[in-house]
Structure formats: C-alpha cells, structure tokens
Amino acid sequence: MSLLLRKVRVVSEEGPPSGETDVLVEEGVYRAIAPGLEAPQGAREIDGRGRLLMPAMFDAHVHFREPGGEAKEDIASGSEAAINGGVTGVVMMPNTTPSIDTGSVVKMVLDKAAQVSRIPVHTSGCVSKGREGREMAAIDSMRALGVRMLTDDGDSTGDTSLLLRAMQYASEFGMFFASHCEVPELAGPRALNEGQVSYELGIKGSPACAEEIIIDRDIRLAHAAGAHIHIQHVSTALGMETIRWWKERGDVRVTAEVSPHHLMFIDEDIGDYDTHYKMNPPLRTRADNEALLEALKAGVFDLIATDHAPHTPFEKAQDFTVAPNGITGLETALVSLHDRFVSRGELGWDVVVKRYSAEPRRMMGLEAVPVVEGGTAEFLLFDPAAETTFSRDFMQSKAENTPFLDKTLKGRVDLVALAGEVLLER
Numbered sequence: 001m002s003l004l005l006r007k008v009r010v011v012s013e014e015g016p017p018s019g020e021t022d023v024l025v026e027e028g029v030y031r032a033i034a035p036g037l038e039a040p041q042g043a044r045e046i047d048g049r050g051r052l053l054m055p056a057m058f059d060a061h062v063h064f065r066e067p068g069g070e071a072k073e074d075i076a077s078g079s080e081a082a083i084n085g086g087v088t089g090v091v092m093m094p095n096t097t098p099s100i101d102t103g104s105v106v107k108m109v110l111d112k113a114a115q116v117s118r119i120p121v122h123t124s125g126c127v128s129k130g131r132e133g134r135e136m137a138a139i140d141s142m143r144a145l146g147v148r149m150l151t152d153d154g155d156s157t158g159d160t161s162l163l164l165r166a167m168q169y170a171s172e173f174g175m176f177f178a179s180h181c182e183v184p185e186l187a188g189p190r191a192l193n194e195g196q197v198s199y200e201l202g203i204k205g206s207p208a209c210a211e212e213i214i215i216d217r218d219i220r221l222a223h224a225a226g227a228h229i230h231i232q233h234v235s236t237a238l239g240m241e242t243i244r245w246w247k248e249r250g251d252v253r254v255t256a257e258v259s260p261h262h263l264m265f266i267d268e269d270i271g272d273y274d275t276h277y278k279m280n281p282p283l284r285t286r287a288d289n290e291a292l293l294e295a296l297k298a299g300v301f302d303l304i305a306t307d308h309a310p311h312t313p314f315e316k317a318q319d320f321t322v323a324p325n326g327i328t329g330l331e332t333a334l335v336s337l338h339d340r341f342v343s344r345g346e347l348g349w350d351v352v353v354k355r356y357s358a359e360p361r362r363m364m365g366l367e368a369v370p371v372v373e374g375g376t377a378e379f380l381l382f383d384p385a386a387e388t389t390f391s392r393d394f395m396q397s398k399a400e401n402t403p404f405l406d407k408t409l410k411g412r413v414d415l416v417a418l419a420g421e422v423l424l425e426r
C-alpha cells in the first residue's frame, strides 16, 4: 500500500500540531514528510485538508470479557471497538472467567487474539490466583508468554503480605504491578461516591478515602520491594496528590492513569439513577474533575486509559444498586476528549498523544509510534470539524453502556492504519 496524505497537520507529543504538509506512507513506513510531495506511481492520494494526522492510540486498561463473558464483549468485538476509536493496541485485564492467572489461560487468550484481532492484543495477569488474594498466581508461566503487567483489577489484592512477596519476586524479572485501589470494607457494595448525592439517592456510598488508603498502601509496598507500581483509574484529588508526593520523592517507580470519565463526569450526573454513570471507582465531584485535569496537564498522570467495561443492556437496565459497574470507552475516548477539552482549548493535542499513545506503549515496553520520516506508520486521521454520533449502528462493541449513547460530539476518527493496512476509513 502506498498512501499520499495531502495537506495534513501532524500531531506529536512534543508540541502543537505542525503546519500543513504532505506525508507519504509506503509499506507501513513514513517515507517522506514535506509540503508538495510528488505522488509516486500507483499511490493513493487522500485530501487531508483540515484534518490531523497523529500516532494511533494505545489503551492500557480494557475489559474484553473473554473467556467467560462473551455476551458482553469478546476479543473480536473489543478489538474492532478499539479500531473504531482510533486505538491500535490494548492491554486486557485478567478479571475474566476463569481469571487470567496461569500460562495456559494466557496462551488461550493470545492464541484467540492472533486469530480474530486486527490489532495487537496484550494481556495482564493476576497477582493472586482467581483474584482471591490468597495464593500467588502462576506468575512464571505467564511471564514466559510475555505478560508484564500483574493486577487483580476489579479489586485490590486483599493480602498485603502476598502482594509484597509478589512484588519482591516478579520485579526481578521486569514485571510491574497495576493496582485497582479500594478498601472493600469501606467501599461497601455500591459504586457511588459517598457525599450529598449518595445521601439524596438514599444509597450507601463509597468514600474517597477507600481509594486513597490503597493508593498509599500499594505505593509504600512498591517502595519497600523496589517494584514498579502503576495506579489505575484514579478518581480523587487527594489520591492524585498522594501520587504526586511519591513521584516528587523520586525513590519509587510509580506511574498512574486517569480515565476520560473521571475527567468529565461527576456524581450529580447520575441524576435519576442512570446506570450509565455507575462505575468503580465512582464518579466524584467537580473539584475532583478539575484537580485531575490539572494533574494530567502537569504530568502527574502518565497515561489516559479508558477502563472499557462492557455490559449487556439487560444488566445495565437493572436497578442502580444491582446493575454492574463500568462503561465502555474505547470508541468514545478520543472524540470525547476532543469535544470536552481540546476543542475548548483546555487540553493540547500533544498531551493527548503523549498520554494516550506514547506513554502507555512505553510502559508496556513497546516503542512509541511518532509521525517521523522512517518511522512505523501506525496512525489515525482525525477531523476536528466533523461530528460523531454514538448510535448503536456506529458502535462495534457488543455493548452500548456509555453515557454518550445516541449523543453527537465534535470530532471524528476518519482513518486508522497499521502495518501498511487501512483498518478503518470513513
């Protein structure tokens, strides 16, 4: 495939988008980047005026529900949802049924992905067997198949001593730990912020401290063990400040992620018990939103990750207290970040590309994919003037549990390419 993109503006993690230029892609590589390029014979030309060319995104926190939850999502539909949102690499979470806690389950997942997915699918593995916090998972056999991230996501690892031992052991082999932070006794059964809204709705909430305590606990354990700890989906301002404090000390390797929904939504959005705003950690307050956005700009957060969590419409139609936690994110993340922040001048494209494309790849030991001559052409074309309506028809995910269902937002992913192939074109 030979593709000549005319008059695009190139986005990098280093600064504002470039002026208009032509970009020639041949055999999956950026062959030339300059204005007024001559079209080689047979090259397909695409008018890129008004559009942005940027590295494709990478999501380090997705739930593809396979094995065991295929009515919600599977690897095939999940990876197509990723492509639909401009994402060309993902890391699956291991809270499947059975859990991804041995080499044989890892192999099953990776073999399936190799058959059905058009993008690379990575998986994390459990810290503890069955995510039960009692016995260590089969870490060696998972490492042998390339697993780098260990997490009991969905829950915190219950046994502190087990987590410390796992950290001491697995860090020697270059593995790292990702923590879902929640004290179960404090969190209670419902994913709802403890505060005015939970009081008005008459449902017991989960206080911010339930998350903040484990953020601090797990960083302290990593500090003691000399491990790399990654804090998942931070939702509270004080939790973020804890991470900032540890980062400033500089004597433990800590990274952290923030999800688009924790930047955009608050507990009040739940309104009349709308389960499309029910996730764990829960939506907090406007002050948390604002603090998290500032922290993203300041580099306290290394990554943006969606925590793409599909459920069936039937499950989400249940009563607020019974419905499962989580919303989908892969298809809406980039467009919603543009609509809410970039188009309003509250966030630069450079931050989006750094935090949702380059840094998650680096955390996983992969190379970033900048748009530079000689570089790997793994990119998307984005039209900031167009719109996207997140209708059932638009979505490739099996699930539709997103607050953006049937809403129209500013911006559209027009084209996604990887390894010399166009995966999506609108």
Ligand SMILES: [Zn+2]
Pocket: 153, 154, 155, 180, 232, 233, 280, 281
């Ligand atoms: Zn989680």
